[in-house]
Amino acid sequence: MGIELEFKLAVSSPELLEAILFDPQVKEVRRGDYQLYHMATIYYDTPDRRLGTLRWTLRLRQENNTLVATLKTPAQGNIRGEWSCQAANIREAVPVLLEAGAPEELTSLLAGQSLEPVCAAQFTRRAANLAFADGTVCELAGDVGLLAGGGREEPLCELELELKEGSAEVAEAFAQELKEKFSLREEPLSKFARAAALAEAKP
8 A cells, every 4th residue: 555644734825935945944954955846736536526525536747747647545644545657647547556556446436437627736846855863754845826626716835744764753743843833734634625625615
């Protein structure tokens, strides 16, 4: 199973996000310069929203010039199942995701079903790896852009800290330090959940 451990923090403004990304405490453990990514994401589901009912997320994201399909499933706390592959379209991605270890239940959920766009997100990401003394490596990413659904848009500004290898406790402790230092709040909802809420909102 692909596992993702990620801490998502809401940031009140792009200016505050800039201050966090270049804070001395962050710079001390940052390895290399930030890499810039232009992200355009479309989230898909069946017409009767089978995936959303299970809180599964199926997306196709353009990351600069590369298309990447991802399936995410809920687990516990900040941990989720995650499987990704490169694909030209979302239907082509499904069997590849299954080969990568995605739940076989995906086959039955999509049997005889079409997949349609539900909502979207478009944002710029700056990301770099952080390396800690015990060998733990995390990716720190700052996202600024828009969530979209149902003809509505909502600004997006958030910080993500994702464990790449090593100690979950070290990653959580650093996320907590940033949260307290900059008076941030945890963002409990994924980009998809917030964009889907826009799509489902009544006029």
